[in-house]
Amino acid sequence: MIVIVxxxxxxxxxxxxxxxxxxxxxxxxxxxxxxIYSGSLEPGQSINxxxxxxxxxxxxxxxxxxxxxxxxxxxxxxxxxxxxxxxxMRASDIDDVYAVREAIESQAVRLIIRHGxxxxxxxxxxxxxxxxxxxxxxxxIGDADLTFHHALVASSGSVRLSDLMKVxxxxxxxxxxxxxxxxxxxxxxxxxxxxxxxxxxAGEESRSxxxxxxxxxxxxxxxxxxxxxxxxxxxxxxxGEASVDDQWLRLRExxx
Amino acid sequence: MIVIVxxxxxxxxxxxxxxxxxxxxxxxxxxxxxxIYSGSLEPGQSINxxxxxxxxxxxxxxxxxxxxxxxxxxxxxxxxxxxxxxxxMRASDIDDVYAVREAIESQAVRLIIRHGxxxxxxxxxxxxxxxxxxxxxxxxIGDADLTFHHALVASSGSVRLSDLMKVxxxxxxxxxxxxxxxxxxxxxxxxxxxxxxxxxxAGEESRSxxxxxxxxxxxxxxxxxxxxxxxxxxxxxxxGEASVDDQWLRLRExxx
DNA sequence: CATATAACGTTGTCAGACAGTGTGACATTC
DNA sequence: GAATGTCACACTGTCTGACAACGTTATATG
Numbered sequence: 001m002i003v004i005v006x007x008x009x010x011x012x013x014x015x016x017x018x019x020x021x022x023x024x025x026x027x028x029x030x031x032x033x034x035x036i037y038s039g040s041l042e043p044g045q046s047i048n049x050x051x052x053x054x055x056x057x058x059x060x061x062x063x064x065x066x067x068x069x070x071x072x073x074x075x076x077x078x079x080x081x082x083x084x085x086x087x088x089m090r091a092s093d094i095d096d097v098y099a100v101r102e103a104i105e106s107q108a109v110r111l112i113i114r115h116g117x118x119x120x121x122x123x124x125x126x127x128x129x130x131x132x133x134x135x136x137x138x139x140x141i142g143d144a145d146l147t148f149h150h151a152l153v154a155s156s157g158s159v160r161l162s163d164l165m166k167v168x169x170x171x172x173x174x175x176x177x178x179x180x181x182x183x184x185x186x187x188x189x190x191x192x193x194x195x196x197x198x199x200x201x202a203g204e205e206s207r208s209x210x211x212x213x214x215x216x217x218x219x220x221x222x223x224x225x226x227x228x229x230x231x232x233x234x235x236x237x238x239x240g241e242a243s244v245d246d247q248w249l250r251l252r253e254x255x256x
Numbered sequence: 257m258i259v260i261v262x263x264x265x266x267x268x269x270x271x272x273x274x275x276x277x278x279x280x281x282x283x284x285x286x287x288x289x290x291x292i293y294s295g296s297l298e299p300g301q302s303i304n305x306x307x308x309x310x311x312x313x314x315x316x317x318x319x320x321x322x323x324x325x326x327x328x329x330x331x332x333x334x335x336x337x338x339x340x341x342x343x344x345m346r347a348s349d350i351d352d353v354y355a356v357r358e359a360i361e362s363q364a365v366r367l368i369i370r371h372g373x374x375x376x377x378x379x380x381x382x383x384x385x386x387x388x389x390x391x392x393x394x395x396x397i398g399d400a401d402l403t404f405h406h407a408l409v410a411s412s413g414s415v416r417l418s419d420l421m422k423v424x425x426x427x428x429x430x431x432x433x434x435x436x437x438x439x440x441x442x443x444x445x446x447x448x449x450x451x452x453x454x455x456x457x458a459g460e461e462s463r464s465x466x467x468x469x470x471x472x473x474x475x476x477x478x479x480x481x482x483x484x485x486x487x488x489x490x491x492x493x494x495x496g497e498a499s500v501d502d503q504w505l506r507l508r509e510x511x512x
Numbered sequence: 513c514a515t516a517t518a519a520c521g522t523t524g525t526c527a528g529a530c531a532g533t534g535t536g537a538c539a540t541t542c
Numbered sequence: 543g544a545a546t547g548t549c550a551c552a553c554t555g556t557c558t559g560a561c562a563a564c565g566t567t568a569t570a571t572g
Contacts, residue, residue: 021336024555025324049523059557061317064524068281068324074416080277081564083523100416103363107355160330160356164420280524305554315526320555337533339554 028056028066036075036086037170039139043088043178047076073167075174089171089178091224097171098220102213104165105149108156109200109208117155119201125151126197133190141185146172148193152200175223184226189215284312284322292331292342293426295395299344299434303332329423331430345427345434347480353427354476358469360421361405364412365456365464373411375457381407382453389446397441402428404449408456431479442478445471 035041053063067084070076077087089097112119125148132144146169153165176183192215199208278286291297309319323340326332333343345353368375381404388400402425409421432439448471455464 023334023336048521061320061558062556064317065321065324068321069328072325072328074419078279080279081523096414096416099363099367099412099414100420102366103359103417106362107359110358111355156355158352158355160352161359163330164356304552306552318525337554339534 025065029069037173041086043086046085075170089175094220094223098216101168102216104161106209108153111156113203113205121151121155122197138183138185281321285325293429297342299342302341331426345431350476350479354472357424358472360417362465364409367412369459369461377407377411378453394439394441
């Protein structure tokens with residue numbers, strides 16, 4: 001029984017937010033997704049159901065349900081009889097993932113310009129990216145990079161695009177993590193990103209899309225052949241603390 | 257143990273295709289997805305776990321795992337304590353779904369032109385669409401329309417885009433089905449679709465994208481307000497047999 | 513060394529259980 | 543009679559336990 005006491009009694013009801021109850025499955029999936037994004041779970045690593053369930057203090061059925069979410073996202077892979085593994089990306093996945101990202105982000109740019117959305121979050125993310133590059137830590141730069149691109153998509157106002165972007169971020173991370181050469185990141189990405197942000201802010205659609213395409217192509221080609229841009233200074237790192245807010249990659253609450 | 261008997265023994269191995277074993281979960285999810293696409297399961301309809309599991313002759317845990325797939329696709333919705341329902345689309349979803357479709361299909365166009373992919377499947381699908389329009393059955397036209405758009409994306413050669421498109425097809429169908437005015441389809445869509453196919457075949461990127469954007473905008477606006485294009489002849493229908501091949505909406509085998 | 517066999521761990525699937533929650537019918541109160 | 547309280551029922555959310563099928567590794571065998 002909930003009693004709402006207001007004083008004076010004739011006043012408006014206090015502002016009550018809708019109670020959100022995340023399902024256990026959501027929580028488990030979030031944990032696993034973040035573990036992958038942060039590198040705690042490596043590509044190819046197989047998930048022992050009993051052990052993992054114990055670790056998360058949930059039952060095996062609950063864990064299995066959560067795994068289906070990640071499988072459907074393409075973040076984990078099911079091999080019949082052999083269980084579930086963290087997806088390992090191959091060379092052929094590089095272009096595919098970046099094709100999806102170009103799809104999502106191009107559309108985001110179009111929507112932002114079409115509807116004149118605020119680009120505030122984008123500029124903020126750009127500043128963060130600049131700071132991260134000064135720190136010169138591969139993982140930090142990678143995080144800031146993806147955060148920037150997510151800010152772009154979030155600014156579009158499309159819930160579905162934003163959700164897809166979150167999944168694509170994990171895919172992108174998996175591309176880096178699946179490369180035996182280790183995590184690596186380009187330092188000169190700030191110029192193109194600044195140009196993108198400017199073009200979007202200025203409402204220049206076709207220039208934005210051109211720059212975006214170039215960013216995607218460069219990122220993909222760097223993964224294909226890291227020695228590609230010889231003059232580009234590069235930061236490498238095998239590990240490094242992930243600076244991910246736990247809530248960050250949570251997908252939209254599934255309840256209506 | 258697999259023994260391959262060849263005669264003569266020195267000859268080439270017979271062509272053996274990799275054995276694909278779809279997991280039970282895949283099969284259940286496919287069934288449910290197709291049931292939604294074909295209209296057997298209506299938007300808002302809730303899934304009684306016990307009854308549905310009995311119907312499919314699987315256990316409740318297996319069904320629940322499959323439901324997680326569909327929830328993650330956005331095709332079903334979870335309401336805590338109230339179980340799982342077929343997603344019901346609202347007016348605000350119309351633009352969102354079509355934004356995603358424009359994202360996917362625009363990128364497909366770019367990829368096809370960039371890599372000079374064959375447009376054979378697209379022309380075939382266009383012919384099918386013409387035939388469907390002659391039949392003048394709302395559902396058939398709707399199917400052929402979506403099949404055309406999927407052919408476009410499949411031609412891009414991107415597995416991920418193609419998967420996303422399949423999900424978006426179900427979303428699109430849900431938009432129509434969620435509308436209490438019933439299923440309805442425009443007859444004049446053939447012209448714009450033919451123009452799109454031609455532009456793509458001719459490698460004219462910017463014209464293709466323009467036409468595509470127009471197609472999406474028109475489809476969305478028709479859902480927002482069916483009386484919009486007064487001069488456009490329209491076929492309406494509340495039901496109608498779905499002409500979907502059972503295999504059609506199967507997502508990529510999840511095993512690597 | 514290659515092959516067969518055995519042993520073990522793990523997955524795939526199920527039945528059963530039970531507390532928590534939602535829902536609708538009915539009674540009650542002001 | 544509208545709002546509130548009560549009760550019973552149905553269903554979900556989650557867990558335990560079980561077991562056959564499958565994979566994998568170690569061991570034995572020719």
